[in-house]
Amino acid sequence: MMRRKRKTSEILLGAVTWFAAAVTIGLLLLLVGFILVRGVPHLKPSLFALHYNSDNVSLVPALISTIVIAIVSLVIAVPLGVFAAIYLAEYARRGNRAVAVIRMTTETLSGIPSIVYGLFGGLFFVVFLGWGYSVLAGAATLSIMILPLVMRSAEEALKSVPDTYREGSFGLGAGKLRTVLRIVLPSAVPGILAGVILAVGRIVGETAALIYTAGTVAQIPGSPMQSARTLSVHMYSLSSEGLHTDEGYATAVVLLVVVVLINALSARIAKRLGRRS
Numbered sequence: 419m420m421r422r423k424r425k426t427s428e429i430l431l432g433a434v435t436w437f438a439a440a441v442t443i444g445l446l447l448l449l450v451g452f453i454l455v456r457g458v459p460h461l462k463p464s465l466f467a468l469h470y471n472s473d474n475v476s477l478v479p480a481l482i483s484t485i486v487i488a489i490v491s492l493v494i495a496v497p498l499g500v501f502a503a504i505y506l507a508e509y510a511r512r513g514n515r516a517v518a519v520i521r522m523t524t525e526t527l528s529g530i531p532s533i534v535y536g537l538f539g540g541l542f543f544v545v546f547l548g549w550g551y552s553v554l555a556g557a558a559t560l561s562i563m564i565l566p567l568v569m570r571s572a573e574e575a576l577k578s579v580p581d582t583y584r585e586g587s588f589g590l591g592a593g594k595l596r597t598v599l600r601i602v603l604p605s606a607v608p609g610i611l612a613g614v615i616l617a618v619g620r621i622v623g624e625t626a627a628l629i630y631t632a633g634t635v636a637q638i639p640g641s642p643m644q645s646a647r648t649l650s651v652h653m654y655s656l657s658s659e660g661l662h663t664d665e666g667y668a669t670a671v672v673l674l675v676v677v678v679l680i681n682a683l684s685a686r687i688a689k690r691l692g693r694r695s
Contacts, residue, residue, distance in 0.1 A: 450674065453670050453671055454671060454674075456664075456667040456670075457668045457669075457670050458668075458671055460664040460665060461668045464476065465665060465672075469637070469638075475656060475662050476636075477649065477652055477668075477669050477672060478638075479638045479647075480647050480651070480669075481672065481676070483632075483639060484622060484648040484650075484676070486639065487553055487556055487557050487560065487621065487648060488621045490554070490642070491557045491560040491561045491564065491617075491621055492561075494558065495560075495561035495564050496617075498561075499564075499568030499572055499613075500603075500610060503569050504576065506520065506569075507577050508594075508598050508602065524566040524569050524570060527565070527566045528566040528567060532563065532625075532626045532627045533626040533627070535559055535563050536559065536626050536631060537630060539558065539631040543558050543631060544631055549643065551631065551632060552631075552632065552633070552643045552645055552646075553641075553642045553646050554642040556631040556633075557632075557642075558631075560620075563620065563624070563627065564617035564621065567613055567616055567617050568613050571613020572610045575606035575609025575610045575613070576603075576606045578606070578609060579602050579605045583602060583605060584597055584602060587601045608689075611687065614684070615681060615685075619677060619680075619681075622649070622650065622673065622680070623677075624648070624650060625648075625654050628647070628650075632645060633645030633646065634647045634651055634655055636652065649673045652669055653666050653670055656669065
């Protein structure tokens with residue numbers, strides 16, 4: 419009797435799992451297929467002109483701005499997030515109230531809507547610090563947005579490293595800092611990189627926060643203090659104007675390709691680092 423119940427429950431759970439997987443894959447294929455069908459026919463050489471104007475609505479300046487803002491945001495957020503995670507995972511004592519406050523704060527920050535980050539960035543970086551609508555203001559705002567994600571993923575990656583690695587290093591006479599930097603951190607790099615991939619995806623797809631901070635100027639920024647628009651903001655501007663909706667779908671195709679390439683490149687790097695470690 420018990421075996422029959424267990425077998426029935428296993429079959430039921432298996433069916434639910436396969437159904438959920440099929441629905442997820444189906445929705446993904448539907449979304450990607452819709453974008454490709456609507457966007458690919460409208461990809462044309464004028465969209466890839468170096469300079470933007472109202473006739474060609476080129477996406478190249480937005481693509482370059484996306485790469486620049488993503489790099490600057492990661493340069494700010496990743497070191498802060500990784501070193502904060504090292505402190506939480508390796509140095510902080512268990513039951514420390516400060517650690518509990520930091521973790522609660524990061525979880526709260528990760529749940530705040532992006533429009534709130536945009537309003538904060540607009541008031542603090544754009545107005546109070548006087549940076550204006552600029553690449554630096556947008557990147558600083560995005561770095562605050564992705565910092566909790568980088569911290570949590572890096573902390574979990576550090577915790578997943580077996581304690582035998584640490585014990586072996588201590589047994590050979592290495593100190594705490596040397597063990598963390600030479601043994602623990604390299605072993606946790608693939609997990610940290612997974613968090614960075616998610617952070618890049620959020621940067622590339624962000625719109626609301628950048629409208630209030632980086633602006634919507636469709637030109638290649640000559641300096642970090644100049645305004646610029648990313649691909650997602652460019653796509654939003656084209657679709658909201660109603661004059662270049664087809665070009666907006668074509669921009670969505672390019673954005674999709676960029677995200678896929680970033681994920682594939684990051685996965686390849688993670689595999690190589692995992693083999694070395």
